Amino acid sequence: MSRTLDRPLVMLIPCALALLVIVFVPVVISFYLSFLKLDVSTLREWVHAPLVGFRNFADAFRSSNVLGVSALRSLGISVAFSLLTTLVVTPIGCLAAVSVHRRFRGRGLVRALYLVPYVIPTFVTALLARVLFLNQHGLVDRILADLGIADANTYWLIGPNAFWAMTVTDIWATWPFIYLMVLAGLQTIPREHYEAATLDGASPVRKLFTIVLPQIRGLLLLAILLSTLNHFGNFTLAYVMFSSPPPSSAASLPISTYFYAFTSFDYGLAAALAVITIILLMIPGYLYLRMTRIASRAE
Known part of the structure; x- marks a missing residue:
């Protein structure tokens, strides 16, 4: 009986590994890069790039890119x-x-x-x-x-x-x-x-x-x-x-x-924008799951 139950879980391993490599690992790396001063001069040894904390996030909302828009305006457009x-x-x-x-x-x-x-x-x-x-x-x-x-x-x-x-x-x-x-x-x-x-x-x-x-x-x-x-x-x-x-x-x-x-x-600032995008996309998903769970309990 246990072998029958374990077989579907074993078949999920390739999918779990693919999600780990394609989704989870890049997200973790993006979070790490968002706290670094990463540009052309520091890209070769990005692991040892200077740590700037939340400066990239602040600069994203204060400065403008080559398109002449800031992250705040881009957020409004999106x-x-x-x-x-x-x-x-x-x-x-x-x-x-x-x-x-x-x-x-x-x-x-x-x-x-x-x-x-x-x-x-x-x-x-x-x-x-x-x-x-x-x-x-x-x-x-x-x-x-x-x-x-x-x-x-x-x-x-x-x-x-x-x-x-x-x-x-x-x-x-x-x-x-x-x-x-x-x-x-x-x-x-x-x-x-x-x-x-x-x-x-x-x-x-x-x-x-x-x-x-x-x-x-x-x-x-x-x-x-x-x-x-x-x-x-x-x-x-x-x-x-x-x-x-x-x-x-x-x-x-x-x-x-x-x-x-x-x-x-400016790869560090771009990573910060990517992290902001991920967080913004996760918020409505979490709220929906929360509402679904509350509705199922009420029923």
């Missing part, structure tokens, strides 16, 4: 980008999931089409957006000019509009994640609940707020959390979509970390 994107993709994903929940002819095709933006690699999406948002010749400028919404000479890849171009692109690419999570939750709701609500004369909107949302609340909160964390740590989209260096309005925290490390060559 927070605004992640929250705004999640706020828009959540209702889109929910409505898309509800629209294909019931059976109808061609439902499989519609479900597959909904997944197209999500299966396209971020690198390809960024390159496509870079073409669409080109000044004067891009499809976005032409459509907005024809509709009389914006001028045909609007610059989307430089200046303050770069933030909105990045946000719109990320919304288009990531809403199917919410759609998949909500669609999976809809499959768990018994059909009898819908039938009983129909007999009581409930409208589709009433069913949505009294049956669907309460029963998938936990799954929806998890989807919103994962979506927000994914947007917050998105590096590829901004790095590929804009020229190097990207505009300051698109200098999110991962982008600032990269340019501190590989342009300013």
Whole structure:
């Protein structure tokens, strides 16, 4: 009996070792580097680099990188980008999931089409957006000019509009994640609940707020959390979509970390930014687990 129980644990050893080498060890090294004065002159013997304590963290919020932004401003850009994107993709994903929940002819095709933006690699999406948002010749400028919404000479890849171009692109690419999570939750709701609500004369909107949302609340909160964390740590989209260096309005925290490390060559300060990012990503995850545990105990 003990051998049968131990076998699954033994099979988890390769995964545990991979997580240890790929995740845990780099995180520990990053924490150590964040307290060192590590640059080009001390990189060769980084183990013996001068210890500066929390100076890197203080300098990150006081000084500006080559993009002309500080860590505090980059943090604000990342927070605004992640929250705004999640706020828009959540209702889109929910409505898309509800629209294909019931059976109808061609439902499989519609479900597959909904997944197209999500299966396209971020690198390809960024390159496509870079073409669409080109000044004067891009499809976005032409459509907005024809509709009389914006001028045909609007610059989307430089200046303050770069933030909105990045946000719109990320919304288009990531809403199917919410759609998949909500669609999976809809499959768990018994059909009898819908039938009983129909007999009581409930409208589709009433069913949505009294049956669907309460029963998938936990799954929806998890989807919103994962979506927000994914947007917050998105590096590829901004790095590929804009020229190097990207505009300051698109200098999110991962982008600032990269340019501190590989342009300013201040590896200690870049490690401090990486540690700040890790801590910020861990806080909502901890709060969610805490809320889930309290809710399970209440039940």
